Amino acid sequence: ILNVEQSPQSLHVQEGDSTNFTCSFPSSNFYALHWYRWETAKSPEALFVMTLNGDEKKKGRISATLNTKEGYSYLYIKGSQPEDSATYLCASGDSNYQLIWGAGTKLIIKP
Amino acid sequence: ETGVTQTPRHLVMGMTNKKSLKCEQHLGHNAMYWYKQSAKKPLELMFVYNFKEQTENNSVPSRFSPECPNSSHLFLHLHTLQPEDSALYLCASSQGSSSGGTGETQYFGPGTRLLVL
Numbered sequence: 734i735l736n737v738e739q740s741p742q743s744l745h746v747q748e749g750d751s752t753n754f755t756c757s758f759p760s761s762n763f764y765a766l767h768w769y770r771w772e773t774a775k776s777p778e779a780l781f782v783m784t785l786n787g788d789e790k791k792k793g794r795i796s797a798t799l800n801t802k803e804g805y806s807y808l809y810i811k812g813s814q815p816e817d818s819a820t821y822l823c824a825s826g827d828s829n830y831q832l833i834w835g836a837g838t839k840l841i842i843k844p
Numbered sequence: 845e846t847g848v849t850q851t852p853r854h855l856v857m858g859m860t861n862k863k864s865l866k867c868e869q870h871l872g873h874n875a876m877y878w879y880k881q882s883a884k885k886p887l888e889l890m891f892v893y894n895f896k897e898q899t900e901n902n903s904v905p906s907r908f909s910p911e912c913p914n915s916s917h918l919f920l921h922l923h924t925l926q927p928e929d930s931a932l933y934l935c936a937s938s939q940g941s942s943s944g945g946t947g948e949t950q951y952f953g954p955g956t957r958l959l960v961l
Contacts (some may be wrong), residue, residue: 826946834887
């Protein structure tokens, strides 16, 4: 049974500071790692899908890395802005349709 | 707007009621999903349909009954629910393929907030 862990559970960051958080997942039978952003009262929104060891993806001020051998991914946010406040979810899956989700990291940006 | 709509957005029902949740996607996708999200817990996959065929059923109690009449619509029929079934129910869709789908981006609806009294 896959188990996806995210840390920390929550994080308060000063506006303008950079931050990062972690997703760890079992490295056996790995196929894909997803990051989603979920703002309050909205739908989860896809950020990245990564499949290859060493993958790095970037979208504006947000980037992610993937290490499939040791089973972790980092999400980085550079120069945090108030609109970055959200819960960030990661999910890992094998080749079937079952993604296993972490409980999320809740990010709060303090102005 | 993600292209996935869900109705109703909020639902209160008694344990003896029967109700249905509806999901519709306008993205031309062929895979659709039901998830349950309870407070402070990860998303739990309930059901997956790929090209209208159910491919996953994660030991969900029979009081939850999915229906996928076509690739654009997904229903979750509810009957004799328990208070612990109160949660946010999210629908999602993805491209869908014959080779497996966890590499596909999922597009989520806004969810139905369900309260069972």
